[in-house]
Structures are given as structure tokens and as C-alpha cells.
Amino acid sequence: MYTQIVETINVSREVAWLPWAVQYFFLIGLSYCGFLLSLPGIMFKRPSWGGISNLALAVAVICGISAPVALLADLHQPGRFLNFYLHFNPKSWMAWGAVFIPVYVGGLLLYGWLAWRPLLAKTGAQPTRYAPIARWLSLGGHESRTALGIAAVVTTIGAFLVALYTGAEVMVVASRPLWNTPLLPVQFVVTAMAGALGMVLIFNRMMSRPSTLIVQKASRWLALSQLCALLVGALWLVIALSGWSPVHSAALAEVAPAENWRLAAAWAVLATVITFLLAWKRPGSGLLIGLLALHSTWMMRWSIFIGGQEVPKTGAGYYSYQLPLGPEGLLGIVGTAGLWVFLFIALTSLLPLNQLGNTRQA
Structure with missing residues (x-):
């Protein structure tokens, strides 16, 4: 009687x-970073932040x-x-x-409407095609600082909760050392701020x-965000190389042998440094x-999510992902880009x- 042995080398899984x-x-x-950038000019009425804050709020609403x-x-x-609601865990x-998410998005829409009511009233007073819609949405165009402050507080709480949730839901995946680090939520926020700017x-x-005022001020803050991104990345690498954290060392050991990961890391550092130098100088x-900045923000998330799933939890080698x-x-x-463009056109038609x-x- 013969026994047949089948050895499984690796099993490829879809992402x-x-x-x-x-x-x-x-x-x-x-x-949420666009919303935070809107606070200095809209909520606290910093004169030099007026243009940046209103453009940042447009970013926040469209992306939100x-x-x-x-x-x-x-x-x-x-x-x-x-x-999630019927069987809450x-x-x-x-x-x-x-x-x-509903708390944040709901608060953001209310905050945006309250902030832009006077501007909508100005659009409604002009002889344009969309003036009737703008006039109707403005509901008189009166500014209500109390209601705006309440909406800002609710949206700020929602923004911080969303930032915490989006980082934590990836960080808690212990089976993937590349994700299982408290530095990941920090890097999400830092790179998102760069993208919003x-x-x-x-x-x-x-x-x-x-x-030119918007360019100079936004560029300075963008340079600071890129510097923070480099520091967080350097801290991760130091922890991984030093062996202080077994999880970080395991993550580095998983990706270091792969040429595509080394190339992606070099490209990310180079893009961040170039953006920092251009924004500063x-x-x-x-x-x-x-x-x-948008390229770096997208690349970081693509590498973490898609690239991270190419690293197998068990077995040898790497999974191969090709974009369908x-x-x-x-x-x-x-x-999704088409939806974003539609929302951009709709918003900028009114404002x-x-x-x-x-x-x-003032």
C-alpha cells in the first residue's frame, strides 16, 4: 500500500x-484635516487664514x-x-x-452650511444661473456665531474620533506586523494633513x-507636515532595527527582502524630501x-493596504496583486474620482x- 504525500508550499489569497x-x-x-484647517479662519477669524480656511472647508466637504x-x-x-447597528459589537x-462617521459627516455639513451662509447670500444676489438655488440655501444669509460654534465643536469631536477609528481599525490587526504599530495612526494623520494642504x-x-498669501502659508505648513512624516518614518525604522519592539522587527524582516518594498520605501522618502524642500525653499x-503631496498621501495608503496584504500571514514568498x-x-x-469631480462642480457652481x-x- 502506497501513501501519497502532498506538500503545500504556499497558498495565494485574494486581497x-x-x-x-x-x-x-x-x-x-x-x-478631517481639511476641516481642522478651516477652523483658524472661519471659527477663530484669523485674517491671514480666511482664504485657506474656506478652500480647506471645500476640500473637507467634497471629500467628506x-x-x-x-x-x-x-x-x-x-x-x-x-x-453594525442591528448587531452592535x-x-x-x-x-x-x-x-x-455619521457624527462627523453630519456635523461637517451643518458647519459648512453655517459658515457659508453669507457667501451663499452673495451668490444669490448676483444675476447668475444658480442664484435662486444659492439664495434658497442661504436662508437669508445671516451669520450665527453661536450655532457655528456648536457645530464646530461637534464636528471637531467627530473628526478626532474618525481619525482615531481609521487608524485603530488597522493597527489592531495583530496578524500583520506591518499594521500592528501605534505609529500607523500618527502617520495617517500626518500624511492626510499634507494631502489636505x-x-x-x-x-x-x-x-x-x-x-500668494495662501501659497506661502500653506507651503510652510506643508513643509512642517512632511518633516513630521519623515520623523515618524525614521522613528519606526529605528525601533525596528534596534529590536526594542518585536512587532516592528518582524515587520521589517517581512518587507526588507523584497525589492519592490525597498523601491517603494526609497521612492516615498525621496518624494517626501522633494516636497519638503520645494515647500520650504x-x-x-x-x-x-x-x-x-497628494501623491505621497495616496502612495502611503496604497502601500500599507494593498502592499501589506501581499505579505502572507503564513507561507513563503509574497502574494501578487494586479489591479483589475x-x-x-x-x-x-x-x-469615485467621477463622484468627487461632480461634487466639486456642484459646490463651485454655487461658491x-x-x-x-x-x-x-475681519
Whole structure:
């Protein structure tokens, strides 16, 4: 009697978190950081922050509406979202996210409407095609500082909770050492701030008369965010090389042998350094700086989510991921971008970028 032995070398698995998830983490980061950038000029009325804050609020609103749509798409059917409420699990960060996201997005929309009521009234007074809609949305255009303050507090709490949730739900995955680090949520926030500032610079460049004040101030803050990103990355590498944390050392041991990971790390560092130098030394190149910042923000999330799932939990070698052309791949990315563009057109039809960027708070 003969015995046949079958040896399994490796089992290739499909990625569980699709590009939809990357888009969600990308957009929601831009949104809550854009909201935080809106506070100095809109809530605290810092004169030099007026234009930046209104453009940042536009970033926050557009990305804040787009992000949950990408998240629902990643669940494959909207009905699954209801299960977080019907069968709430307090031990799950995803379940808490189902609570935090509506609080943040709802507060953001209220805050944005209260902040832009006077500007909507100005649009409504002009002889334009969208004047009736703007006039109706403004509801008289009166400024209510008390209501705006309450909305700002609620949205700020929601923003911090969303930032905590989006980082923690990845950090708690102990089976993946690359994710299982408290530095990951910090890097999410730092790179998201860079992306939000980059989007502000792009919006400013799209104005008929770009503001040099916005370029200079946003570039300085962008340089600071890039410096923080480099420091957090250096701290992670020091901890991994020193052996102080077995998890960090295991994560480095998993990705260091792979040439594509070494190339991605070198490219990320180079892109961050170039963006930092341009933002600090040549802030006049606002469009290029903004595009580089958005590139770094997206690349970090793609590498962590998609690249991280290419590292097998068990077995040898790496899984290979190729971006599909359908809804779960390239078409999904294009669809989310299309939604973003539609929201951008709708918002700037009522509140043109020139009107937002040229705002000066008294």
C-alpha cells in the first residue's frame, strides 16, 4: 500500500481590502484635516487664514461626502452597513466607525452650511444661473456665531474620533506586523494633513488670480507636515532595527527582502524630501507641491493596504496583486474620482473658488 504525500508550499489569497478601502482612507483623511484647517479662519477669524480656511472647508466637504460612498462600496452591498447597528459589537472598531462617521459627516455639513451662509447670500444676489438655488440655501444669509460654534465643536469631536477609528481599525490587526504599530495612526494623520494642504494649493492654483498669501502659508505648513512624516518614518525604522519592539522587527524582516518594498520605501522618502524642500525653499511652485503631496498621501495608503496584504500571514514568498479593470479595481477608482469631480462642480457652481479663496475674515 502506497501513501501519497502532498506538500503545500504556499497558498495565494485574494486581497480582502480592495482599492475602495484605499480611497476611503485617502478621502476621509483629506476631509478631517481639511476641516481642522478651516477652523483658524472661519471659527477663530484669523485674517491671514480666511482664504485657506474656506478652500480647506471645500476640500473637507467634497471629500467628506465622497469617502463614505467608497466605504459602502467596499462592503459590496449597502445593507451590510445596517448590521453594525442591528448587531452592535462594542469590541469592534468598525462598529464604532459606523457611529463616528455619521457624527462627523453630519456635523461637517451643518458647519459648512453655517459658515457659508453669507457667501451663499452673495451668490444669490448676483444675476447668475444658480442664484435662486444659492439664495434658497442661504436662508437669508445671516451669520450665527453661536450655532457655528456648536457645530464646530461637534464636528471637531467627530473628526478626532474618525481619525482615531481609521487608524485603530488597522493597527489592531495583530496578524500583520506591518499594521500592528501605534505609529500607523500618527502617520495617517500626518500624511492626510499634507494631502489636505496640497489640495488647498491646487484649488488656489485653479483660481483666476491665485493668492500668494495662501501659497506661502500653506507651503510652510506643508513643509512642517512632511518633516513630521519623515520623523515618524525614521522613528519606526529605528525601533525596528534596534529590536526594542518585536512587532516592528518582524515587520521589517517581512518587507526588507523584497525589492519592490525597498523601491517603494526609497521612492516615498525621496518624494517626501522633494516636497519638503520645494515647500520650504520654493513655495511659489504651489501646483507642483500640491500634486506631490497628494501623491505621497495616496502612495502611503496604497502601500500599507494593498502592499501589506501581499505579505502572507503564513507561507513563503509574497502574494501578487494586479489591479483589475472592473468595479473592484480601476473602474472603481475612476467612479469615485467621477463622484468627487461632480461634487466639486456642484459646490463651485454655487461658491466659486475665487469667492472662497479671496475671502478675508475681519
